[in-house]
Amino acid sequence: MNNPNLCSICGKPAAVRLNNPERRLCAEHFIKDAEERVFKAIDAAEMIREGDRVLVGLSGGKDSTALILILSEYVKTRPDVKLIAVTIDEGIAEYREDTIKAAERLVEHTGVEHGIISFTELFGDTLDRLVADRKNLACSICGVLRRRSLTEAARRFDADSIATGHNLDDEAQSVLMNMLRGDKPSLIQDSSLGYTGYFVPRIKPLAVLSEKEIVTYIMLKGFYTPLPECPYAVTALRMEARKIIGTLEERYPGTKLNIVRFRDGIRKHVPYSPKGTKGKLNTCKICGELTSGEICQVCRVLNRKQSDE
Amino acid sequence: MKIILPDRKTIEEEREPAVIKDILESLGINPASVIVAKNGNIVPDDVILENADELKIISFAHGG
Incomplete structure (x- = not known):
């Protein structure tokens, strides 16, 4: 380290060195x-x-x-x-x-x-x-x-x-x-x-x-x-x-x-x-939440069936 | 020089003064993945560590 490790603003010991712009900060x-x-x-x-x-x-x-x-x-x-x-x-x-x-x-x-x-x-x-x-x-x-x-x-x-x-x-x-x-x-x-x-x-x-x-x-x-x-x-x-x-x-x-x-x-x-929808959204056939398909991701990961609701 | 590793294991040995970043690399630690404290104060990793100093290495590479 060539420069002393001091804050570029106040001159106190620096805790951090940052780039773009290069600076040391307390x-x-x-x-x-x-x-x-x-x-x-x-x-x-x-x-x-x-x-x-x-x-x-x-x-x-x-x-x-x-x-x-x-x-x-x-x-x-x-x-x-x-x-x-x-x-x-x-x-x-x-x-x-x-x-x-x-x-x-x-x-x-x-x-x-x-x-x-x-x-x-x-x-x-x-x-x-x-x-x-x-x-x-x-x-x-x-x-x-x-x-x-x-x-x-x-x-x-x-x-x-x-x-x-x-x-x-x-x-x-x-x-x-x-x-x-x-x-x-x-x-x-x-x-x-x-x-x-x-x-x-x-x-x-x-x-x-x-x-x-x-x-x-x-x-x-x-x-x-x-x-x-x-x-x-x-x-x-x-x-x-x-x-x-x-x-x-x-x-x-x-x-x-x-x-x-x-x-x-x-x-x-x-x-x-929204992902994969081409602008069109449906409501989930099981829980009624918005989805791009027929069944939402939540119902799919929970393995919910239509009769579960 | 006393070095406290992220897993809290401690290394104590006589060492020539060295830049912290070089010490980290010699220990196989990527400087970008840790924060270092010299004698209890957080410092940039281009600061020099003297033989009488203590270095604490804190890893943060998990969890948000």
């Missing part, structure tokens, strides 16, 4: 820098409109911890906006209990209204029991049920949008995974727009921060708690994508951001419609 100025980048992204993309009620998916893990902390700062300048945090309790033994406690501490600190919705309440059983004989599919089944749970939460809390804690790493990995799978609809699908009259828009305010920046942020804010890893977290392709992009980022700083910008550039040129 704890206080890094926190401010990260928050301002998120605020700027929210405003530039008009993620939150005047008077919006924003549902914040709060698992209690690192990303959603940063999300609720940063959004709580953001709404100090936007008193017209209301945040509501919701925690989905999937029913995963020896995992979710700890993160729910973390979520409860966060809402107590931020003063944000909080609700908990469980898979048992919505789907009749815990994830552990629902996937007992198909654990290899747990992640994808959980993803389908979590999305439905958030939609249900948005309905209950009359929310205008759903904010999730997806970070820059998640987004870059998803682009690569979609490419590797040849999944063009997923690559171009932009859920941030919602679908007027159908879907609640999903917003990802943290997509401008890397996973490392997010963990650094919550550590410096004093909210980092090592939590257990989800026992079902074994998405092989995502781990491969993480490794590839992590190595490239180390060699070519800015790779993650470039991947996401490339995807955004493509999306601007392709008209959006």
Whole structure:
């Protein structure tokens, strides 16, 4: 290191070195820098409109911890906006209990209204029991049920949008995974727009921060708690994508951001419609929710039959 | 030099001063996947670690 490790703004010892532009920042100025980048992204993309009620998916893990902390700062300048945090309790033994406690501490600190919705309440059983004989599919089944749970939460809390804690790493990995799978609809699908009259828009305010920046942020804010890893977290392709992009980022700083910008550039040129629908939606023959086919994904993963309802 | 690994195992050995990033790589750790604290303070990985220093390596490579 040729230069002393001092904050480019105040000269105190630096905690972080960032690129583009190259700068070193102390704890206080890094926190401010990260928050301002998120605020700027929210405003530039008009993620939150005047008077919006924003549902914040709060698992209690690192990303959603940063999300609720940063959004709580953001709404100090936007008193017209209301945040509501919701925690989905999937029913995963020896995992979710700890993160729910973390979520409860966060809402107590931020003063944000909080609700908990469980898979048992919505789907009749815990994830552990629902996937007992198909654990290899747990992640994808959980993803389908979590999305439905958030939609249900948005309905209950009359929310205008759903904010999730997806970070820059998640987004870059998803682009690569979609490419590797040849999944063009997923690559171009932009859920941030919602679908007027159908879907609640999903917003990802943290997509401008890397996973490392997010963990650094919550550590410096004093909210980092090592939590257990989800026992079902074994998405092989995502781990491969993480490794590839992590190595490239180390060699070519800015790779993650470039991947996401490339995807955004493509999306601007392709008209959006919900995945596979060509603009047409039906109601599920079993549960009545919106679907592109005849039976929605939730009913399919739960093996529901028409007589079940 | 005392190095606390992500799994909380500790390495204590005499070492020449070295850049943290080089130490991480010598341990087979990708610097992009960890946060490092020198003597209790988070620092960038291009900071030099002296023999009397303690390095804590925190891995965050799972869970959201």
